[in-house]
Amino acid sequence: MPAKLKAAGNPSKGFFIRMITRDISLTDCMLDLLDNSVDGINRLKHGVSNGNGNASRYTGFDVKIKFAERSFSISDNCGGIPIKIAQEYAFRFGRPDDVIEDSGQSIGLYGIGMKRAMFKMGKGINLVTSTGQESFSLDIDVDKWRDREPETDWDFDLTDVKRSGTDVAAGTTITIHKLYPGIKRDFETPAFAIDMNHTVERDYAFILQQGLEIRVNDKKAKPIMPSFRESELIAPMKITKKIGDVNIEISAGLATPPPEDESSDANLPDMDVYGWYVVCNDRVVVTADKTALSGWGTPGVGMWHPQYYGFLGVARFDSHSPDLLPWKTTKRDVDPSSTIYKTALLMMKEASAKFIEYTNKRKVELKKAREIERAAPTKSVLQVARRDTMKLPIIATGGMTRICYNKPTADVEAVAKALGMRNASPRAVGIRTFDYVKEKEVE
């Protein structure tokens, strides 16, 4: 009987190194490593987040991220990788199907993040990890590993293996050197470091709030929590729903009083704060979205406009089974085809529409609206009370006319100066000129 002919179907290591690193940004890779640290804590705790910002869940744990021209490192005290897990799947490309979910509310999903991050950055990788009892190291020379024969040998060698009584402190440290030129350049760029810091403060806000300490190049990250104005007269909505094993919580309302001048060329700082946030297992995956992804510009809701400045919405999804959550592999995007997300989106759109209606109405009694908005204290999304619909100031419509016009910038500045209104918005200048004429010329 003739031997069966076979066509080789196994992947090449070089292909993997090139491809898995291609569609993800450097920042997201770094955040993947941070996710691993958080999962380490969850593995230790075997607990469940109560979703209310339990201030102690991550207390006592810290992660230090450092990067510079020559190297990157991330170092945590979050439990380390047990030898058994390392042997069986931690370093495999993709998590095998039979791995039992061991980490409570995991944010690691596909078993790809760590390898992808390491291969993205450089050619020299060193990992030291300890559970407090057992420890090992792992060194990867990426070129050697790629060229090693046979091609089907994808394993990594564990070294310095201690099966008990290790003196390495519990935690994991990953160091990457021989950085690729593009990565080196990013690490040297001041704006990259500032953005990274900001991203951690925003995307890990819910996790930082629960006690985790993260330092980026020695600077301690402070959570930037989505917050709302809440008082007797104005308050966000906050509703919850459970679909299968997924808990959904949607909050939406006013974060900041809308601007004086909402024209398209107005100078509106912090515009990137407003819009919809999507949070999966405490990890912020979409920030300040103003696109169709969160319903803007789809039937029933207008396109985002600077007039809606000040609007904030937070859609949270929590589950013990992370694969049920509507996130994509990079954890920086939502899968709009997810049925869970589609259900949530209906509620989100309703909230946006209600807010839009309010921003139109409030112009009629701007002064009253502004006073109510300003007087309301700011509360984090975790603190605001449950409420089925947004509470908004009641505006009596009628008897008012809106005036809107364009004038040369230089003239507006000159008029502002003459009125002693340096740094004032054009809108305020316009109103003042009207009042001025009324005061001087109208009986």
Next chain:
Amino acid sequence: MRSFEAINYSLRPNKNVERKLIARILNAIGKNARFDWRDYRYLGLGSMWFVDFILMHKSIGINKLVTIEKEHSRAKRVSFNAPYSCVEVKIGMSTSVLRQLSWENRTIAWLDYDDVLRSYMFDDLNEIIVKSTTGNIVMVSVNAEAAQLNVTENDAIVDPMTVLKGLVNATYIPTDADQRLSKNQFPALPGETMFNFMKSSVLNTATGLDFFPLFNFAYSDGSRMVTYGGMIVDANDEKILKGLSLRSSFEFVAQHGQFEIQVPQLTFKEKLELDKRMPCAVAPKPEDLPFELKPSEIEAYRKFYQDYPMYGEFHP
């Protein structure tokens, strides 16, 4: 500031010293044949006075100078006051003029704004940086009074960080900026922000180029001002600059912190009295002088007396 210290405001001795310190650094760099300033173009905002233009032509040797003037109504006056035939006047908003300029010559650009921080300044700088080749120098001067962030809207005080973020993309603002908004701490912020902006823009624009800081001055002739700048370099030019060890000869070359120029406002008689004691390794003590000055003022004068300007009225 006490009023008698402000009398000389329009004469700006600190600004004058700053220009001369910049010239000293440029002359030190120019000793290397790679940076022959005679082949360069100077790009500035000369206004009516052209003080920096005269310096760049006379002390640095630049023969091609371009001034940008935004006021159309002053076009004739600016041209009339241009001190040399090699000064070309371009009328228009800096951002649009910069976009139309040719960039054949290596350039020293100094955007000497007397304005507070404005977002258009970063557009201007970016326009220069993206067009730059190795060897170009870019500098910016801007008002650094913390009070520029005090804005009220409808009787409510706007958070100063919100104001700052409206002027500068948050990506370039140091992460601890919110802790540094006091009158005395603030001037360092525009310096660092400019560094973050220039370095990031260079690294993001062209591979093979980097940013080499040279100037980071703070000074006050009534209003606090900051001048920040440096050279855009490839690996070779960076090596040359490092080889010059500017820092060992000039303590005021930008490195980590900001260098404060704070020479006192002196009368002619006071200057002559101090000059009699110069040069000296240690500054005279205040009690040894026949008039009152702070130790910091005397020390600043000791350092820069050779650059200290004297003004007088004359009748042509």
